[in-house]
Amino acid sequence: MTQDRSATADETAGPVLPAPRTPSPREAPALNWGVIAPGGIAGYFTEALQKYTRQKVVAVGSRDAERARAFADRFGIPAAYGSYAGLVQDSQVDIVYVASPHSGHFEHAMQAIEAGRHVLVEKAFTRNAREAEQLIEAARKRGVFLMEAMWTRFLPHIDVVRQALASGLLGEVHTVMADHGQRMDPDPSHRLFAPELAGGALLDLGVYPVSFASMVLGPLTSVTAVGTKTFTGVDGQASIVVTAGSGAHGVLNTTLFARTPTTASISGTHARLEIDSPFYGSAGVRLIGRDNRLLDTFVPSQRDGGLCYQAAEAARCISAGRLESELMPLAESLAVMHALDDVRRDLEVVFPGE
Template identity: 85%
Template sequence: MSHELPVDDHDAPRMVLPAPRTPSLRDAPVLKWGVVAPGWIANYFVEALQKYTDQKVVAVGSRDAGRARAFADRFGIPSAYGSYAELVEDRDVDIVYIASPHSGHFEQAMQAIDAGRHVLVEKAFTRNAGEAEQLIEAARKRGVFLMEAMWTRFLPHIDVVRQVVASGLLGEVQTVIADHGLRVDPDPGHRHYAPELAGGALLDLGIYPVSFAWMVLGPFASVTAVGTKAFTGVDGQASIVVTGGSGAHGVLNTTVFARTPTTASVSGTRARLEIDGHFYGPAEVRLIGRDHELLDTFVPDLLDGGLCYQAAEAARCIGAGRLESDLMPLSETLSIMRVLDGVRRDLDVSFPGE
């Protein structure tokens, strides 16, 4: 959708939000999925696939065979394995979804790639850009599809945002504001506080506002960060200011010390977009004029099950013989991982074994 930008705003046509271009979830080719690490995010993923898509989950793998079997029984999954190696060698599996903590992504994704399986890897993609680069190179050599499971990128309301920004409806974008914070009780065993699991706010929560700002602003010309470490040495809070190539600013925050609004906004010279919390999940988008008047509102059809959209995108890409998604290209995943690496350097945070 495109909009002409008149010189005189008094002559402007009524400003409205476009409809999302998101394809039907059930039109995607049906793949057979294997799930690595049957934790809480894997639960949400499989629930969404079974409720809203025709995708088939045929196998689950865990280091604990009993845990894998319990997960398989809960969702009616035919095969359960007590190792990740067994899962990726299952020839009935087309694509593997990596749902483990960040510390396991590299090794488990590489196992799947080496076995010739397509791979969807939970965000953040890896612990660092070096690991990301190796996975991307391996997938391209093996000729398999690889994508970061940044589920936000594939949601209908985010397609509305993409269209509006591209159309110039907002005028010249000046400021992007986004945050993601949760209050996580201080517990050294909790994954958010565990260095050995690549814990901290940034990779688990902060990647959402960073990825959103990159999508709107394009590659960052500069990144400045301040932060506070948690008691285990991981990043507990980070505030990040970025600039896009046009000079527009992104003001981003993430924390495990407090629950924040988890909203986002994109402000231009003519209008702004506001996205309710949680902006990274299915959410309402409002178009607001310069005088703070509500011009239009988009409300998605589905307010749950948002993880299904990334699976449908992967299936469509694989069905078309493509090795990556235009909505979350591997070059962008790698660039964002480099930004996160730089923020961690600014905060003097590293993980064991890096």
């Protein structure tokens, strides 16, 4: 899949952005997928696979058999199960996509792992680091592939960012800024306001800027936060400062109370990168010099179906016999969960049953 690069200046005049190396999702080996919890994100995921890849969704599982059948009929999926156990035991399923609320990630991913299935589990990986550690240990013991569905990591513009960082194009990085805020109407029945479903801004929205900072800065050495709770007691807003061993800072924000720019930037001694909204989706990237002059831009040729890239990465890894992805390593998913735990500790947010 060709990505467009448009330079705003003669490439001989100064630094330019690298071209993405991201393989076409359609070229990834085809696997048979089972989907747990046929909600909204499961629908987007299935649609992206069917439209942009050779992956096959062959089964769907729900606690509600009618809901499973309706989802199967909508997408032409052969098998529908009225239980998650039925889905993970289906011998036709190579890999299970866990799309349940955060409160169910651990239980449902563990079911799939114990059944010997590979697993792609929605972000945030689990409710907390303890659950993440147990999942990772179980997957390694069972010898199955496991990955967090942090879809941003696999998009072409993020490969541009990775290469720019690796090449030293920005110089020494000092500051990362990122935000993700959406205006959500207060509704005690909505999963994002429900403590029992591990609701709140942080695990659903805030995980994006935190994971982005982790990718750019490397291991985080400190995490501090201030925030505001919702009327149900989950986190409604958090402002977070993280630091890395290099001394670089990440300034991050997430909220359920307002629609924020959802942009990101990485500032170094030589130049900075500005990532358009939404930075976590298929976004444009600008390279800005120290004199604030625009040096180059990257514009993705495709802005839809971004969820297909993570599925393609999982398929490539599994077909190659790898049990995790180098682009979203399990150790980093665990480290991000530790950072999110630190934020919730500062905000005094605890989920039922933790």
